[in-house]
Amino acid sequence: MNLDLRKAVLHNVTGNNKEQLQDTIVDAIESGEEKMLPGLGVLFEVIWKNSDEQKKEEILTTLSNGLK
Incomplete structure (x- = not known):
């Protein structure tokens, strides 16, 4: 069976509002x-x-700080 994980995940969360997305993330973690x-x-x-270069830099800084 060929399963496209990206498509499956995106299908499961497409159309979710912010609260539902947060619940999904928190539950997974x-x-x-x-x-x-x-x-x-x-x-x-x-x-x-979907992030611009400034937001990517913030993400990388957050990751770097979290991994220290």
Whole structure:
């Protein structure tokens, strides 16, 4: 079976409002389940692709600081 994970994740969250998106993210993080990591990766990809250079720099700074 050929599963396109990106399409599946995007299909599941398309049309969600901000509260629903936050609930999805918080649930994925708090559950601690490794199977949720690819979905978070897809959401991060959406953030990255839709961010300007200033926002990308902020994201990188936040990541860098969080990994110290």
